[in-house]
Amino acid sequence: MTKEIKIDDNLIIGGEKFSIIAGPCAVESEEQMQYIAQFLNQLGIKIIRGGAFKPRTNPNSFQGLGFDGLKILKDIKDSYGFKVISEIMDPRDIEDAYRYVDIYQIGSRNMQNYSLLREIGKTDKPVLLKRGMSATINEWIKASEYISIEGNDKIILCERGIRTFENYTRNTLDLMSVPIMKSETKYPVLIDPSHGTGRRELVLPASKAALAIGADGLIIEIHPEPDKALSDGHQSLNFNEFKILVNKIKSMKKSLNIY
Ligand code: PEP
Numbered sequence: 001m002t003k004e005i006k007i008d009d010n011l012i013i014g015g016e017k018f019s020i021i022a023g024p025c026a027v028e029s030e031e032q033m034q035y036i037a038q039f040l041n042q043l044g045i046k047i048i049r050g051g052a053f054k055p056r057t058n059p060n061s062f063q064g065l066g067f068d069g070l071k072i073l074k075d076i077k078d079s080y081g082f083k084v085i086s087e088i089m090d091p092r093d094i095e096d097a098y099r100y101v102d103i104y105q106i107g108s109r110n111m112q113n114y115s116l117l118r119e120i121g122k123t124d125k126p127v128l129l130k131r132g133m134s135a136t137i138n139e140w141i142k143a144s145e146y147i148s149i150e151g152n153d154k155i156i157l158c159e160r161g162i163r164t165f166e167n168y169t170r171n172t173l174d175l176m177s178v179p180i181m182k183s184e185t186k187y188p189v190l191i192d193p194s195h196g197t198g199r200r201e202l203v204l205p206a207s208k209a210a211l212a213i214g215a216d217g218l219i220i221e222i223h224p225e226p227d228k229a230l231s232d233g234h235q236s237l238n239f240n241e242f243k244i245l246v247n248k249i250k251s252m253k254k255s256l257n258i259y
């Protein structure tokens with residue numbers, strides 16, 4: 001059975017569970033996060049995502065709010081009881097970020113940042129390791145070993161799509177990595193259908209496929225007004241679209257009866 005990653009005494013990722021994590025690509029403001037938090041809380045979502053350090057291709061694009069963003073996440077966490085996941089890019093930030101996040105995210109661009117992997121491996125917090133956009137399965141497995149070799153075995157893998165010749169979608173979502181990683185490692189595997197497709201209208205079909213192929217959950221970008229998002233708006237769902245997705249996935253899970 002897939003390893004259960006304990007997020008706290010009452011919350012796990014892996015095992016028999018199918019987890020849905022959601023939130024904006026980037027933390028943009030206190031108001032934005034309050035609004036999103038209220039909505040996700042009503043839907044029963046337990047883990048909220050939001051980037052404070054954004055790895056943008058263009059250095060002139062919005063880079064995230066940094067520690068101010070993490071503080072906003074911590075406020076949300078304290079007032080609603082959410083667990084928080086956020087990306088850390090610089091090994092020097094790991095220690096200071098420790099008290100703000102419940103799960104460290106290692107982004108696609110940093111999957112082979114071995115000093116970052118080793119430093120996070122020295123902590124005792126769960127870590128979501130995204131697949132590098134050009135990484136083979138084997139490179140991804142080895143990256144996870146850089147974390148576990150330092151003592152941290154609380155690893156959650158996340159397939160977020162790889163670069164191929166196809167450019168209709170932002171990435172090609174390699175769903176086959178789910179059964180492969182689940183047999184090659186003991187760790188849960190989440191699917192990120194937002195980065196995996198780069199297109200809002202493909203997030204639901206990709207999520208259904210993720211459930212059917214045995215993934216342990218989803219991490220999805222949402223925004224109250226996707227067209228105004230400071231990053232990744234075109235792949236973010238609005239509240240209504242996300243609500244439909246959650247309901248569809250829940251009923252599909254019941255009828256599939258495979259878990
Ligand atoms: C993100 O989750 O917003 C992100 C930057 O993802 P990735 O590292 O997969 O590109």
Ligand code: MN
Nearest residue numbers: 025221231232
């Ligand atoms: Mn994003």
